[in-house]
Amino acid sequence: PVPWVPLGKQWYQRRVRAGDSSDESSSSESEPEMPVSRAPVRQYTSILEESDDEKRVVRSSKDKRFSEINQTIKAIRNAKNIKDISKVREGYDSLCTIYTKSSNVIAKNGTPKAFIRCVADLETFVLTLWEDREQKSKLNKINSKALSALKQNVRKFNKGFEAEIEEYRKNPDSYEEVIDEEESADEDEAEKTRDAAKATKKTRTSSSRAFDDDDDDNDDDDDDDDDDMRGPGMGDDESDDSDEMWDDSEDSSSSDDEMPAIGYTAAYFLKKKDDDKKDKPERKKKAPKQQARTSTSKEEEEGWTTVSGVEKVAKEKPLFEEGTEITVDVVNQKIAELSSIRGRRGANRKKNIETFELLTETCQKENLGTPVVAKCLYFTCLAIFDYNPSMSACMQVDIWVQLLVTLDKLLTLLEGHREVHFVEGLPDEEENLENEEKPLTVAGSILVIMERTDDEFTKLLRNLDPHGTEYVQRLSDEAKLCLLILRVKAELATRKASNAEMCRIYLRQIEHLYYKVDYAAAGVNEEGKVDSREKMDELCKFIYRIESSDHSGDLDRIRTRAMLCHIYHHALHNRWSEARDLMLMSHLQHGISHADIPTKILYNRTTVQLGLCAFRNGYIQHAHTTLNDIQSSQKSKELLAQGLSTQRMSERNPEQEKIEKQRQIPFHMHINLELLEYSYLTCAMLLEVPHMAAHQFEQRRKLSRTFHQQLRNADKNPLIGPPDSMREHLVASAKAMMKADWRTCADTLLAHKIWNLMPNAEEVKGMLRQKIKEESLRTYMFTYSACYDSISPEVLSRMFDLSNKQIHALISKMILNDELKASWDKPTDLLILHRAESSKLQRLAKQTADKLTYVMDNTEKMLGQGTTFTGRGNAATGLTWPNNIFGAGNGTQLMGFPMGVPGQEQRYGSAQNAGYIARNRGNYNNQGGYNRQPYSRMVY
């Protein structure tokens, strides 16, 4: 026996080559009945010893060329069938280039007959088409052009093969015959064993017959297999594998891209070897397996059914030898054996699941005891998880259903038998499956399985179209899943699981609960429903209460997540103060930057929900600050893991995109981004418009860049129609608010139907209307107070539909905050406005003074830097100037502007003059109220 060393590509190549060489020696077309059941392993061992590298090179290049030719021929034929002349021409051109490229190969092996046949057929095809006027006129321009070009080319090229073509014309049967033979051989293959099939195929390639038909079939099969992955039984997968193998060998034996396929085969044979070792005499089992493998083409459907019949027989007995007494040990051994091939590539995953199920059945039948059955079920689950080769791919629906059923069975079993325990990390030897005296233990953890199932569920939803019916169907599974989680929780509780484990299962429960709106709490009273708030409190408090004694990061993470979920839940149900308090008391925001990404996403979600909650409750300022971060980043989609926004600047690479996609949150948990943006912009509008009005003349600090961006975008629009989109609504209402036209503002803003998505839409709308009135009043006062000497609050009250009291409160607040220069005149009940605004000139002078300070600061800073340069005493290039330019003497002058003392004095002189005049003018006009000395600060 040969030691089973790592089987990489090299081994694989050798095998292929070896197959060739051995077949070559025995031109084996005539012996399709090659030993059916010769163990492949043995064959390879003999082959491994041979090594003729040179030959291999030749052969592989030949194979490569020929398969290229065949592919092109196939393409031509297809194009010919649909009369796509330009395609035909393309194919023909590439055929010619390939032919010339592979001329040395052809010189050795002779022109492939398929090639001759194709060329000859093409010629006839072109000529007939050319003659057929009617047909020709039907062709479109491109095609007719291609036809004439093709005709010329064909004539030129075919001159080289006149003899062969002549021969073919004379005796087309000899060429056809070959193909027929191939086809019949193909059919025969169904009955032949796999090895034999390989032999024939290989021979065919080596003898360079026209094997294009055969190739065709193979390809078709491949497609079929890929299409109905679910349909086929175990055999199909196998045949798929073998097909891939063959394709591979025919294409190129040295391309790196084919690695996976090679891996397949390696593992495949590995497994086979296991089988061999285990039950050498077991012909019964092997034979049907191989038969199943051979089924390749559609016509063999019937053959397949008979095979499956055999398989059923095989299914019942393959696990154990006939007559073997099925004991716990045997089952254990079997499980170990099957699980040893877990995760290997090429292991038939589908079959594994079935085997485990079968095993479970057998165990149940044989009454081997609950622990064994539980173990079998457990491994079935694992096999199901293994079904997907990659972590990112989602489960197929039927597998998913199967998983739920299996899990359900497992839990039912456990609920019935409290004495059975799953112990995580238990070595296999210490398992106790039989001994009733000691506690029955099984290695494994139902918690892990549960968590995995939950993850798979998320993955499944993520990959479904959220608008399809299937999504809803799957979503209905959530109830089942939640129930399962509950049961697992109960199980864990009875089995006295550790705190950490309990926390994990609690967290799972929380995560299925936190994002759901509790309509019972929101007013729609349904009887018999537990208030989700209490439930949430209970669940979270359980986790909070667990003292993380060992300060494990895992428990911290669970607590963080639970807390975030709790806050989210509060926020979702409009419990602003609770949510805010919890958020602030938890100090989550300090540690969150160290958290893992899913937790960060949850944090973002929670923050956003908190912001929305603040908004609904009318805390505009809070809502604005909370939402500002997420909205100003322009990456809200990524931050909330709700899809990928289109990036203009840099294309993310596919790898990153894949990772991001894996983080996505299922659709039903999404926060409506439109609503989020609209809420944010509304907040911004309510804050920014009065702010803008108050600071008309100053270079104002912008509260919200996004809002200003919207305004600017709207200004660019040449034609302003009635608002349609969300942003247009917003801009239109902002414009109305700037004119203090609160009615239009509120009507436009609230007209958008997106508000209906808010749980308590009417309340929110009412709140917004009130806010708009107030802010419009403020805007009005800022903008137009200069036009009044005095104003009656009653007028304002009428204008803004606010009560006298509210007006009084608002305006008093403005006066207090020094925003409005006015006072209440009680006897007349009027608001007396004071003129205190500085004139434009004064403002300009002030600005000039500010700018000058700035210039001076900058210059001084630079001078300081200049001296540090000289301090280093460096005479290197480029360094001489700062020193000299800023140094004493003529330095200031050399700056190129009057920054020296005289210049400044001069300018200050004028600025002061200006100020003086302005002030005096103010006095002249005698409008009073000049209590401020705006230039008193201008001392330099």
Place this chain on the structure above:
Amino acid sequence: LRRVREAVVSTQSTGITRNCQDELDKQLDPHVSGVLLGLINENKRILEVTHCFPLMNSDTDESMEINREHMLEMERSLRSVNIDYQQVGFYQSTYLNTHCDRNFLDSVFDYLEEMNEAIAIIYDPLKTKLGHLSLRAFKLSGRAFQLYKAEKDFTAEMLRDNAITFENLFQEIPVVVKNSSLTNVLLCELDSVQDSTSYFTLPTSSYLEKSMQLLLGGLDEINQDLLKISKFQKAVYKKQTEMMKYIQDRKEENDRMVREGLKPLPEEDVNELFKDPAPVGRLESLLSANRISSHCEMIEEHVKSGIGKLYLADSFMS
């Protein structure tokens, strides 16, 4: 080198003001320009401007071409009627002294290159409307001219070596306006009928506001320039430290190699490895400084009279 002491502008025949005013009335663009014709009195070192004619605003190549043809045509016509046809410079209208920019500098330079004595006359229509005829003649100072001839943008060193500041970039030449006798008579008559109360009106604030705004703009430019310079300083500093580090590393490496008995790496030219950052051009800031100073002057001048009046009024009231 002949120096022009003063420029004598005879209003009768030149009519710069008339030309400008007409043009300004006609078009919205506040910039009007034209060619000055005259002669040079070498003995008295006087440049006499006797005639002028307007040109199109030459923004495009096309209008440049038209201008050139027009100039030739004018020259021919003037010669035929025996009027001075020697070009002695150009005139240009200004809006609150904003004329001093790169274009202006280029034009002045071009004229000077052709002719040593050429001048540029700046006419301020706004000021004239307020009652002060404003005609100022400028030329590039000799040093600035030489420097600009050599280099189109100034570095700090060049400015330092030539002692050029914003103040002496341009050289102002006193203008003497020479009226015809008839005009003088008219002026005398007008003087007698002048309303004496108008003396007390205060200078308008809109004029001041505009000047202040322009001043602010100038300050912004200066600020930006300062930022550029500080950026440059940082770049120089960075380069310097990097260079030092490189030299240090190379030295250590070489020491080690020598210790190990290997051949040391060749000393490379460090200056080639580390490029100097591009120095900041000073010309623009020179010009904006020039503008700022003229704005300041303007404001000062404008306000001066007002202050006096205010003091007067103040003392009367108290």
